[in-house]
Amino acid sequence: MLNINNLHVSIQDEKQNSKPILRGVTLNIKPGEVHAIMGPNGSGKSTLANVLAGREEYQIQQGAVQFNNVDLLSLNPEQRAAQGLFLAFQYPVEIPGVNNMYFLRSALNSLRKQRELPPLDAADFLMLVKNKIKEVGLSENFLQRAVNEGFSGGEKKRNEILQMLLLEPRFMILDETDSGLDIDALQMVAKCVNRLRDAKRSMLVVTHYQRLLDYIEPDVVHVMAQGRLLKSGDKSLALELEQKGYGWLDINASEAQA
Amino acid sequence: MITMVIVDGQLSTEYSPPNVIVADLKNISPMQADLIQQYFPQAMLDQSGLFIHVPANIQCALHLKFITTAQNDLLLQPQNYFIFDENSSINLLVEHIDIFSQRCYINTLNAIHVGKNATVDYSKITHASARTIRFTNTFIQQKQQSHVQLNHFVFNNAYSRDDVAIALQEPQAICETRGFYVTRQDHEFVDHQIFVDHQAPTCKSDMLYKGILQNKSRADFNGKVLVRPAAQKTEAHQANHHLLLSQHAAANAKPELEIYADDVRCKHGATVGELDKEALFYLCSRGISHEEATQLLLGGFAAEVLQRVTHPMTAEYVRNVALAGQL
Numbered sequence: 393m394l395n396i397n398n399l400h401v402s403i404q405d406e407k408q409n410s411k412p413i414l415r416g417v418t419l420n421i422k423p424g425e426v427h428a429i430m431g432p433n434g435s436g437k438s439t440l441a442n443v444l445a446g447r448e449e450y451q452i453q454q455g456a457v458q459f460n461n462v463d464l465l466s467l468n469p470e471q472r473a474a475q476g477l478f479l480a481f482q483y484p485v486e487i488p489g490v491n492n493m494y495f496l497r498s499a500l501n502s503l504r505k506q507r508e509l510p511p512l513d514a515a516d517f518l519m520l521v522k523n524k525i526k527e528v529g530l531s532e533n534f535l536q537r538a539v540n541e542g543f544s545g546g547e548k549k550r551n552e553i554l555q556m557l558l559l560e561p562r563f564m565i566l567d568e569t570d571s572g573l574d575i576d577a578l579q580m581v582a583k584c585v586n587r588l589r590d591a592k593r594s595m596l597v598v599t600h601y602q603r604l605l606d607y608i609e610p611d612v613v614h615v616m617a618q619g620r621l622l623k624s625g626d627k628s629l630a631l632e633l634e635q636k637g638y639g640w641l642d643i644n645a646s647e648a649q650a
Numbered sequence: 651m652i653t654m655v656i657v658d659g660q661l662s663t664e665y666s667p668p669n670v671i672v673a674d675l676k677n678i679s680p681m682q683a684d685l686i687q688q689y690f691p692q693a694m695l696d697q698s699g700l701f702i703h704v705p706a707n708i709q710c711a712l713h714l715k716f717i718t719t720a721q722n723d724l725l726l727q728p729q730n731y732f733i734f735d736e737n738s739s740i741n742l743l744v745e746h747i748d749i750f751s752q753r754c755y756i757n758t759l760n761a762i763h764v765g766k767n768a769t770v771d772y773s774k775i776t777h778a779s780a781r782t783i784r785f786t787n788t789f790i791q792q793k794q795q796s797h798v799q800l801n802h803f804v805f806n807n808a809y810s811r812d813d814v815a816i817a818l819q820e821p822q823a824i825c826e827t828r829g830f831y832v833t834r835q836d837h838e839f840v841d842h843q844i845f846v847d848h849q850a851p852t853c854k855s856d857m858l859y860k861g862i863l864q865n866k867s868r869a870d871f872n873g874k875v876l877v878r879p880a881a882q883k884t885e886a887h888q889a890n891h892h893l894l895l896s897q898h899a900a901a902n903a904k905p906e907l908e909i910y911a912d913d914v915r916c917k918h919g920a921t922v923g924e925l926d927k928e929a930l931f932y933l934c935s936r937g938i939s940h941e942e943a944t945q946l947l948l949g950g951f952a953a954e955v956l957q958r959v960t961h962p963m964t965a966e967y968v969r970n971v972a973l974a975g976q977l
Contacts, residue, residue, distance in 0.1 A: 445935050448927075473937035485932040489950025498946065499936035506937065538950070555936060 393594045394421040394444075394464075394563060399455035401436075401443050410451065413439045415619035417455070421563075424591040428605055429598050430630060431616035432638050437598045438482055440616075441567040444596075445479035446472050459563070474506035476562030478555075480569045482598075484548040487539040492551070495539045496521060500558050524557045529580050545572035553584050560588070565596045570604040582607030602634040615641060651711040651743070651963055658718055659698050659726045670710045671703040675729065686731045689763040689791070699729035699759075706735040706765070711963070713743045718754050718782075729759040736765040736793075741961045746776040746784070753781050760788040764796040766820070773801040773964045776810060780835065783809040794820035794850075801959055802829035802859075803968055804840050811841040818846065818853040818881075829859040830955040833867035833899075841870040848881035848911075857888040860955050862948060863899035874906040875916060882911050888918035893925065893951055 401414040413436045421427050429437050443450050444457065446469035457464040459475060467475065487495070501511040512520065525532060528550040540548050549569055556564060566585070570578055585595070585608050597608060605613070605627060613629040614621045615638070622641055623629065654663040654672055666672040671682070678686075678701050686693050686701065704710055718724055734740055748754060764770050776784065784807060792798060804810050816825050831840045846855040861869045871890040892901035903920035925947055933943035959965040 447931055468940070469931060469934040470937050470939050470943075473935055479935055481932065485926075485928045487926075487929045487932070487947070487950055489953035490946050495933070495936075495946065498938050498942065499933075502939065502942065503937040559936065 393423045393425075393460060394419070394596075395458040396420070396440075397456045397458075399440075399443070399457065400453040401439060401450050402453055403439075403450055412453070413450075413619055414443070417616075417619070417621055419614070419621060421594045421596065423594055424589075425611045426589070426595045426597065426608065427612045427614065428610035428627075428630065429596065429614045429616050429621075430600065430602075430633055435616045436619040437616050438567055441479060441482075441565045441596070441598050444472075444565060445469060445477065470502070471506075473559075473561075474503055477565070478559060478561030478563065479565045480549075480552040480556060480567060482567040482569075482571065484540050484543075484552055486541045486543075488541050490539050491535075492537055492539050493518075493521065493535040496535075496555065496558055499555065503559055521554075521558065524554055527557060527580075527584060528554045529577070530554065546574065546577045549573055549577065549581065553581055556588070557584055562592065563594050563596075564588070565598070567598045568600065569597075570599055570601060578604065579607060602630045605630045617641065651713050651741070653713040653715060656700070656714065656716045658720055658724065659728055661700060667710050667712060669705060669708045670712070671701065672712070673701045675699040675701055675731070685733060689733060690731060690761045693731060693761065694729065697727065697729045699731070702730070702732045704734045704738040704740050704768075707737045708735075709739040711741040711743075711961075714745065716744070716746045717749060718747075718756070719749045720752055720754065723752060724754045724756075726754070727757045727759075730761070732760065732762040734762070734764050734768045734770055737767050738765065739769040741771045741964065742773070743961075743964050743967060744772065744774045746774070746782075748780075748782055754783070756782060756784045758784075758786045760786065762788065762790040764790065764792045764798055764823075766793040767795045768793075769796070770798045771801075771961050771964070772799065773803070773959060773961070773968070775803045775805075775968065776807055777803075777805040780806050781808050784811070786810075786812045788812070788814045790814070790816045790825070792816065792818050792820070792823040792825060795822045796820075797823070798825045799958075799960065800825070800827045801955075801964075801968075802827075802831070802842065804829070804831035806832075806834065807838060807840065808835075809839045811843070813843045813845075815845045816847065816855070818848050818855065819850055821850045821852045823850070824854045824856075826856045826958070827859075828857075828955050828958055829861075830952055831859075831861045831869065832864075833861070833869060834864050836866040838867040839869070840867075842872070844871075844873045846873075846875045846886065848875065848877045848884045848886065851880060851882045851884070853881065854885040855887070857890075858955060858958070859890045860892070860951060861901065862893045862895065862951065863901060864895045866896070866898040868900045868902075870902045870904075871920070872904045872906070873918070874908065875918070877907075877909040877911050877914050877916065879910045882913045884911060884914040884916065886914070886916040888916075890920040891951075892922045893948070894922060895925065 396419040399417040402410045402412045615623045652667045875886045905918040
């Protein structure tokens with residue numbers, strides 16, 4: 393489903409110097425698989441998530457990404473969304489003055505249009521969204537507020553999951569969705585995500601903590617450091633990391649070799 | 651809402667709303683002239699212009715359409731006098747439209763008296779005046795517990811300057827001044843010079859002006875709040891925000907506070923920026939096209955001002971007629 397091949401990505405810092413962040417990431421995710429990426433701060437996890445979603449400020453230096461046999465990197469963010477890609481943001485953006493319900497309906501109807509489906513009218517959409525918003529544990533008032541404006545950290549993440557439930561993506565990227573969540577919210581996220589899990593949907597879960605993976609069980613766990621995937625394994629790798637930290641992986645030694 | 655039309659400076663409607671006087675200055679009675687001079691001693695009544703009088707306890711909604719149709723260059727210098735007596739309530743929608751794109755120079759003076767406990771909602775829309783040069787001076791004097799909302803909407807003007815001076819003369823008067831403007835052509839210029847004079851204690855003023863600038867257009871904003879020594883317990887807010895959609899657009903903002911009382915709450919702020927790239931990416935990542943996402947963000951930027959237009963018909967009119975196709 394998603395094939396990342398030797399991806400090198402850099403970003404320009406304030407002094408306009410090019411700073412490499414991803415240094416050759418190769419990753420293959422098959423339909424139905426859930427992959428988790430763990431790693432220390434600054435290892436490039438969020439960069440990978442954002443590059444896949446199409447954020448502009450990164451420069452692709454080398455490598456390729458195929459998504460269902462389409463060259464993902466040649467598409468703009470809205471085309472990627474139309475292909476079924478969804479990024480749950482680590483820091484969802486506040487958009488003053490833009491009504492949340494209007495935004496959600498615009499998003500759903502944009503995707504329906506690209507899939508040649510008729511748009512949902514306001515009444516039909518209201519029915520749909522009222523059902524979904526219950527599942528993420530937000531009150532209906534949040535539909536009438538501006539997108540994410542003044543929402544707490546947890547409410548923002550719930551709003552992300554609401555978008556995910558409405559848009560029903562084929563490939564979901566959760567970028568530290570668990571950060572800032574209490575246990576109840578974490579279980580809600582996991583429940584919603586697990587309900588979407590099926591043989592055709594895949595997922596990339598970026599997280600610092602093993603805790604989320606108790607609820608969303610990954611098929612494969614990768615450790616990222618210094619812009620590379622150093623080690624991959626099954627879910628027991630996450631447990632091992634939780635116990636031992638990252639030190640035993642000898643991240644610095646791998647840097648010395650590079 | 652009753653609509654009255656003023657063509658090239660001439661009032662072309664004969665009737666007035668019930669209990670309300672709307673008259674050409676040339677046709678006013680000596681008693682009406684005395685009334686104007688009682689409130690505005692310097693008034694020069696031999697000019698062209700309008701006299702609008704809403705007596706005490708009367709409510710009315712009025713739509714004034716100023717239309718210029720001149721086929722040749724036109725110079726107009728109207729003076730309009732508005733007297734809103736005690737406990738009156740008026741919703742005034744003032745619209746300026748140019749039908750032919752000839753050069754017009756319009757220099758307007760508005761003098762507005764707002765009596766005790768009167769409520770005034772004054773919205774002005776200028777649009778489709780691509781070759782018009784427009785200067786407007788508005789003087790407002792507010793008595794005790796009066797409430798004025800002044801909304802300025804400017805679209806498609808070659809040159810537009812609005813000078814507003816509001817005197818809060820008695821306690822507990824409230825004035826809210828707001829503006830929203832969009833410039834599109836290279837040489838458009840929109841200028842707002844807003845002065846609020848807190849003369850009495852316990853008054854409130856709130857200023858909010860927002861503009862979206864494109865191409866090589868320019869906008870200026872100069873807001874000043876003066877709090878005199880007697881004006882204790884004043885509350886004054888002032889904000890001005892510009893969005894520049896082009897590298898060549900320019901905005902100048904100068905928010906000023908001048909405070910001589912020691913028990914007041916005043917704040918001011920100004921920003922000049924471009925569209926929020928993070929927000930744009932967020933919307934696009936949900937499948938919304940770049941163009942539609944831009945429209946959503948511009949609409950969101952405008953919403954802060956538009957949501958405060960309280961009169962439902964005015965709000966709808968601004969949205970549907972004036973704003974359509976502007977963003």
